[in-house]
Amino acid sequence: MQIKSQHSTISLLALVLLITGAIDSIRNLPATALFGSTLIFFFVVSAIIFLIPVAFIAAELASTWSDEEGGIYSWVKHAFGSKAAFFTIWLQWINTMVWYPTMLSFIAGTATYFIDPTLASSKPFLITSILIVFWGLTLLGTKGIHASARFASICAVIGVIIPMAMIIGMAVVWVVGNHPLHVHFTLHNMFPQLHRSEGWISLTAIMASFLGMELAAVHVKQVRDPKRNFPKAIFFSVILILVTMIMGSLAIAFVLPSKDILLVEGVMQAFTNFFSVYHLEWMIPVITAMLLIGSLGGMINWIISPAKGLLVAAEHGYLPRFLTKRNQHGVASNLLVVQAILVTLLCGGFLLIPSINGIYWLLTALSTQIYILMYIMMFFAAIKIKKAFPDLERPFSVPGGKVGYHSWCVLGLIGCLVTLAVGFIPPAETLEVGGALHYEIVFCSGFVGMLLPCLLFYYYRAKRLEHV
Numbered sequence: 072m073q074i075k076s077q078h079s080t081i082s083l084l085a086l087v088l089l090i091t092g093a094i095d096s097i098r099n100l101p102a103t104a105l106f107g108s109t110l111i112f113f114f115v116v117s118a119i120i121f122l123i124p125v126a127f128i129a130a131e132l133a134s135t136w137s138d139e140e141g142g143i144y145s146w147v148k149h150a151f152g153s154k155a156a157f158f159t160i161w162l163q164w165i166n167t168m169v170w171y172p173t174m175l176s177f178i179a180g181t182a183t184y185f186i187d188p189t190l191a192s193s194k195p196f197l198i199t200s201i202l203i204v205f206w207g208l209t210l211l212g213t214k215g216i217h218a219s220a221r222f223a224s225i226c227a228v229i230g231v232i233i234p235m236a237m238i239i240g241m242a243v244v245w246v247v248g249n250h251p252l253h254v255h256f257t258l259h260n261m262f263p264q265l266h267r268s269e270g271w272i273s274l275t276a277i278m279a280s281f282l283g284m285e286l287a288a289v290h291v292k293q294v295r296d297p298k299r300n301f302p303k304a305i306f307f308s309v310i311l312i313l314v315t316m317i318m319g320s321l322a323i324a325f326v327l328p329s330k331d332i333l334l335v336e337g338v339m340q341a342f343t344n345f346f347s348v349y350h351l352e353w354m355i356p357v358i359t360a361m362l363l364i365g366s367l368g369g370m371i372n373w374i375i376s377p378a379k380g381l382l383v384a385a386e387h388g389y390l391p392r393f394l395t396k397r398n399q400h401g402v403a404s405n406l407l408v409v410q411a412i413l414v415t416l417l418c419g420g421f422l423l424i425p426s427i428n429g430i431y432w433l434l435t436a437l438s439t440q441i442y443i444l445m446y447i448m449m450f451f452a453a454i455k456i457k458k459a460f461p462d463l464e465r466p467f468s469v470p471g472g473k474v475g476y477h478s479w480c481v482l483g484l485i486g487c488l489v490t491l492a493v494g495f496i497p498p499a500e501t502l503e504v505g506g507a508l509h510y511e512i513v514f515c516s517g518f519v520g521m522l523l524p525c526l527l528f529y530y531y532r533a534k535r536l537e538h539v
């Protein structure tokens with residue numbers, strides 16, 4: 072959804088759809104389905120300690136500085152200065168570098184149902200498909216070809232909303248029809264055994280499915296009566312997101328044993344299972360095409376959008392000039408090419424972990440950890456801003472005044488810190504990550520490797536200022 076002018080207003084329904092569209096993703100369902108009956112517990116807890124705090128705090132910050140570009144870069148800069156702001160925007164940008172291969176592997180894995188589903192377990196096929204799609208989309212991006220808001224909306228309806236409704240609907244029919252279930256609910260197994268690390272690891276998958284709530288908050292100033300409608304929109308959005316994500320995850324968990332769920336193609340596994348039982352095999356290529364349309368529509372926007380935030384930092388001298396150079400279409404083409412090179416290198420990760428499930432989990436966990444660091448910076452900045460700028464006009468304020476504001480900040484920080492700690496724990500051996508030590512070495516190396524360039528850019532800026 073695009074705002075055409077500052078006088079445009081967003082209705083309550085439109086805001087609910089905007090927030091839900093930024094979070095809901097059918098791609099994340101297999102990862103959360105792995106944890107069976109305990110996923111309901113973790114979804115609800117994650118909403119309280121992460122999803123709602125991010126939405127409320129980001130909304131107030133966005134409404135306070137709605138006239139400034141840069142989003143989270145601007146907020147952290149006001150709180151802690153440009154160095155901290157650059158670190159934060161770097162986290163947001165480099166996170167997408169890690170996220171791209173997971174999204175592209177989902178696209179490639181889904182596409183195999185047009186050819187041969189067994190190819191989804193082939194590393195050469197996945198890597199080749201990922202690189203062809205990403206470099207192709209990057210080439211389109213450098214020519215200034217953007218998906219319109221209407222096209223993006225159509226892709227979301229075709230590739231997300233309809234498939235999500237279908238998989239939930241077929242799961243309901245499955246349960247009502249007394250088909251065998253691979254998940255059974257009892258009061259005992261709905262709650263995780265908190266002393267076991269396997270239970271807490273599911274928090275990483277749940278948090279990964281909630282990332283991005285702050286993106287919708289930038290429109291808070293265009294909301295009709297924000298003090299009344301934004302809290303309502305948050306409430307309805309959280310309910311809608313929780314219901315669709317929980318039921319969608321359970322739809323997969325009901326029909327597939329956890330050991331058989333493939334993270335890359337788990338959605339298509341479930342659909343194929345349903346279609347076979349209901350004698351709707353002809354729908355397999357249809358749903359495959361729908362999922363590809365939805366995924367590609369989302370990818371077109373994500374190729375350029377994160378880079379725009381990084382370019383704001385370039386104005387303060389943190390990036391070499393060649394990365395900020397724009398081509399005749401007004402696009403920072405060199406930066407997009409560097410993105411594509413980094414994604415190509417990250418695809419080498421598929422060779423470091425024994426299974427496709429394992430590398431998919433590794434990249435998901437790594438992306439989540441980096442993004443969580445960004446949220447930690449956001450919450451600390453929010454606390455500082457509330458104290459440093461108490462008299463600034465805030466079209467939207469977090470319910471509950473200062474107590475409510477700081478309570479949500481603390482809850483958000485707790486959620487982030489727990490997720491950050493849990494993210495370093497190796498997953499269950501069913502994901503075949505090559506052993507705990509191997510996983511830790513690869514994961515920690517990747518984590519440090521994503522952060523290290525930030526120090527180099529600090530050094531670059533310091534040297535650059537010496538010659539000014």
